Amino acid sequence: MSTPIPFLPAHEIARQVRSGELSARQVTEAVLEHIARVDGIPGQLGGDPQAEPDKVHAFITLTAKRALTQAETVDARIAAGEDPGPLAGVPFTVKDIFTVEGTPSTAASRMLANFIAPYTATPVERLENAGAVMLGKVNLDEYTFGSSSESSAFQPSPRNPWNLDRVPGGSSGGSTAAVAAGEGALSLGTDTAGSIRQPAAFCGVVGVKPTYGRVSRYGLIAFGSSLDVPGPVARNVTDAALMLQVMAGADPHDSTAVTLPVPDYLSGLEKGVRGLRIGLSPDYFRITYPDPQDGSLREEALPEAIRTAVLKAAEALAAQGAEIVEDVPMPHTRYGIPAYFVISRVEAASNLHRFDGVKYGYRTSQPVADLREMYRKSRGEGFGVQPKLRILMGMYVSAAQYSEQYYNRALRIRTLIRRDFERVFDPAGAYRLDALLTPTTPTTAFPMQDVYGDSVLMQYADQLTVPANHAGIPGLSLPGGLDAEGLPLGIQLLGPDFSESTLFRIGRAYEKATAEEAWRATTPKIVHG
Numbered sequence: 001m002s003t004p005i006p007f008l009p010a011h012e013i014a015r016q017v018r019s020g021e022l023s024a025r026q027v028t029e030a031v032l033e034h035i036a037r038v039d040g041i042p043g044q045l046g047g048d049p050q051a052e053p054d055k056v057h058a059f060i061t062l063t064a065k066r067a068l069t070q071a072e073t074v075d076a077r078i079a080a081g082e083d084p085g086p087l088a089g090v091p092f093t094v095k096d097i098f099t100v101e102g103t104p105s106t107a108a109s110r111m112l113a114n115f116i117a118p119y120t121a122t123p124v125e126r127l128e129n130a131g132a133v134m135l136g137k138v139n140l141d142e143y144t145f146g147s148s149s150e151s152s153a154f155q156p157s158p159r160n161p162w163n164l165d166r167v168p169g170g171s172s173g174g175s176t177a178a179v180a181a182g183e184g185a186l187s188l189g190t191d192t193a194g195s196i197r198q199p200a201a202f203c204g205v206v207g208v209k210p211t212y213g214r215v216s217r218y219g220l221i222a223f224g225s226s227l228d229v230p231g232p233v234a235r236n237v238t239d240a241a242l243m244l245q246v247m248a249g250a251d252p253h254d255s256t257a258v259t260l261p262v263p264d265y266l267s268g269l270e271k272g273v274r275g276l277r278i279g280l281s282p283d284y285f286r287i288t289y290p291d292p293q294d295g296s297l298r299e300e301a302l303p304e305a306i307r308t309a310v311l312k313a314a315e316a317l318a319a320q321g322a323e324i325v326e327d328v329p330m331p332h333t334r335y336g337i338p339a340y341f342v343i344s345r346v347e348a349a350s351n352l353h354r355f356d357g358v359k360y361g362y363r364t365s366q367p368v369a370d371l372r373e374m375y376r377k378s379r380g381e382g383f384g385v386q387p388k389l390r391i392l393m394g395m396y397v398s399a400a401q402y403s404e405q406y407y408n409r410a411l412r413i414r415t416l417i418r419r420d421f422e423r424v425f426d427p428a429g430a431y432r433l434d435a436l437l438t439p440t441t442p443t444t445a446f447p448m449q450d451v452y453g454d455s456v457l458m459q460y461a462d463q464l465t466v467p468a469n470h471a472g473i474p475g476l477s478l479p480g481g482l483d484a485e486g487l488p489l490g491i492q493l494l495g496p497d498f499s500e501s502t503l504f505r506i507g508r509a510y511e512k513a514t515a516e517e518a519w520r521a522t523t524p525k526i527v528h529g
Contacts, residue, residue, distance in 0.1 A: 005030035006182035007527075010090045010239040013185060014131070017074065017089035024071035024078075024089030028133050031091045032064055035135070035183045038161075038526050043139045043154030045113055050156070053164060056526055057156045058178040060096050061104050062136040067091070070133045077131075085131030087246060092127060092186040093178045096137035097144055097171075098230075099219040100124055107221045108142045108152035111355050111362045111382035121219020122254065123188055123230045123247045130246040135184050138174030144195055144223045145348070145386035147461045149173030150452040153384055159448070160203060161524035162487055166445040167452075169199025169461075175233045176203035181526050186243050187233040192223050193340050194440075194465025196231045197477035201440035201490020204479045204524070206240045206507070208232045209465075211498045212472035213258040215244070216251035224347040227340075227469045237478070237507040241265040244500060263501050269508045274321030276434040276506065279328035279424060280314060284438035288334040289460045306439045309480035309489040314437055316513040317506065328424050328431055332416045336466040337459055339417070342397050342410035343470075349394025352387055355379065418471040425496040434502055439464055440477040440490030468494055476503040478510060482519045 005027055008016075016022040040055025041047070042062060077084045099105045099117035106112045120128075128134060139158050141151040148167040150157045158173045160166040161181040168177040172189030176199040179187050189196040191209035200207025208231045215230045222228060232243035245265045251257040285307055288299045301307070318324045357363035357378025364377035383391075397406035424431040441461060451458045468475040473494060480491035491510075493503045514520060 004182070006034040008185065009236055010087065010185035010234060011242055013090050014086060014088045018078065018084065020078070022089070024074035024133060025068065027089050028067050028071040028091055031135065031182070031184060032067070035059070035062065038181050039183060041156070043108070043152055043156060045110060045153060047155035052156065053159070056159055056161055056164070056177050056181045056183070058093070058138045058158050058174045058181065058183055060106060060108065060137050060139050060154050060174070063103060063134060064136075067133050067135050070128065074131050074133070085129065086242065087127060088131035090132045090186060091135050091184045092132050092188065093135050093138045093175060093184040094124055095140050095172050095175050095187065095189045097140060097190055097221050098124055098188060099221070100134070100137065103137060105137070105221070106154065107144075108140045108154050109382065109384065109387070110153045113153070113362065115361050119219065122216040122251050124219065126247050127188065127243070132186070138178050138187065140174055141171035141386070142384045143221070143348070143352070143387055144171035144190060144192060145390060146170045147198060147458045148446070148452055149199070150448070151384060151386045160445050161526040162204060163445065163485075163525060165447055166487065167202065167448055169202035169445060171195040172207075172233065173199045176200050176205050176207065179203070179205045179233050179235055180524050185235065186239060189231060189233050190220060191229045191231050191469065192227045192344065193469050194462040196233060197440050197465045197475055197490070197492060198462055200233060200477040202445035202488065204488030206234045206237055206479070207477040208240050208244060208500070209468055209475040210244060210248065210500060211474045213256050214474070214498065214500070215247050216254040216257040218251055218253035222351045224344040225351065226347060227344060229469070237504055237511055238266070238269060240476075241269060241504045260498065265501055265504055268501050268505050271505055272320055273317050273506055273509045275323075276502070277323045277325055277432055278314065278317055278506065279325045279431060279433040279436045280310070281328040281330045281333075281436060281438065283330040283333045284464055287442045287460060287463050289463075302439055302442050305483040306442070306489055310437060310439050310491050313480055313491050313510055316510060317437075320509055320513060322506075325431055325433060328433065328436065330420045330424070330467070332413065332420050333463075333467050335413045336417060336470060337463050339410040339413040339470065340462075340466050341459065342406050343414065345390045345394035346398045346407055347394070348387075348390040349398070352383075352391055355382065357382070414470045417467050421467075421471045421473055421494070421496070434495065435499070435506055436494040438492045438494065440492040441465070444483050444485070444487040444489065464492065473497055474500050474503060476507050478507050481517070482522060486522070
């Protein structure tokens with residue numbers, strides 16, 4: 001039985017479009033028809049969070065006319081004998097935290113609901129220049145502040161295609177839900193504390209956090225500037241590698257984009273794992289969190305299903321020749337979330353100051369006595385609860401009388417987390433790891449509204465992903481099976497700086513080793529209506 005067009009891999013779509021077996025317009029029309037069946041009404045200001053509970057609601061803005069025009073351009077280039085690019089005709093979506101010229105770029109906030117971007121973000125521009133077709137902008141937590149996508153000002157927020165009563169994760173929940181539901185083969189997300197990898201695990205897709213600086217942040221509406229990383233969401237490792245290949249590289253618009261050459265990520269995918277050293281750390285099989293009653297630290301082991309998925313992955317890789325190194329110490333992992341709470345809030349408060357009701361975006365319609373009152377009312381009406389909380393906390397912990405107690409201490413912890421990784425990846429050290437294998441999340445997707453509103457509890461959904469953001473290293477989340485309720489489990493690979501090629505190589509070996517397992521043939525419920 002042939003695979004329906006909406007679920008074809010990106011690399012296969014590009015091959016068939018380039019060979020003439022499919023036209024880019026044919027692909028685009030098929031995916032748009034599928035979106036009309038499964039997505040429902042897009043998120044909108046004042047929308048009903050409970051509307052159409054049987055739909056995915058990944059989108060804020062569907063750009064169908066623009067997509068068809070792009071598809072026709074690809075087909076015209078092929079007809080003229082020109083090279084349409086490595087992503088010819090591949091449909092993709094963009095997390096609505098990136099600017100795209102001529103489209104609403106909202107950051108899922110009332111503050112930017114009327115903002116039409118005057119320029120296109122570098123990662124989006126590179127994807128389109130490679131022949132990819134942008135279907136639209138997908139939903140997220142407001143300004144990426146959350147781990148469930150429920151804080152969006154544009155409701156209804158996305159639902160998990162595997163179980164529509166569950167969240168897709170966040171903040172890139174719209175991106176991962178869209179890819180899992182067949183609403184585009186690829187999606188562009190961002191990862192600040194795990195915001196690609198955590199929802200990728202919840203939605204059973206592949207998510208990549210590249211090394212900081214590997215992909216330009218130009219056109220990304222910033223949350224935490226030292227943490228934010230654009231990255232791919234795909235349904236398989238090959239597509240993720242192809243997408244990163246197109247996006248990565250230096251950018252004169254972004255001084256944080258590194259100038260190192262971009263390797264050929266696809267060339268080494270099939271090399272296997274023989275001779276690679278892959279570590280397991282007990283510090284990634286438990287979470288440490290504050291008791292909400294008395295503030296004392298509690299420690300809990302991860303659910304057995306998640307632990308088992310990681311250990312099975314290690315066995316599968318060992319069977320192919322990898323050397324599994326156990327008991328790798330990562331002692332500062334437990335402090336990743338407290339440090340992130342402080343650092344990200346300081347950076348968020350700074351970045352949010354640009355939204356003042358003066359230059360662009362929302363401005364209060366109430367009468368005001370002076371500029372200060374206009375700022376206060378515009379921000380009070382335009383920002384949701386999460387941006388307000390981050391501004392207040394960021395200003396507090398960076399104040400002169402508290403900065404040593406909170407902010408500077410958090411920066412020192414961040415350095416210790418980085419040193420943990422440097423020690424275990426050191427080629428001359430005791431462990432000499434090529435990668436660390438861990439769970440992606442401490443739970444599977446939680447029910448809608450179950451954690452929303454508890455900023456502390458929700459933040460701990462990122463405890464196993466945030467260390468990579470502190471350290472700046474790359475991370476890859478892969479589907480690792482299903483739990484007893486049929487919800488996806490995620491496994492994660494972490495590597496040293498700019499080791500994306502190695503992570504893709506390991507991820508592809510794992511895909512091949514598990515290709516015949518029953519869970520690989522299971523698809524999200526929404527696909528079956």
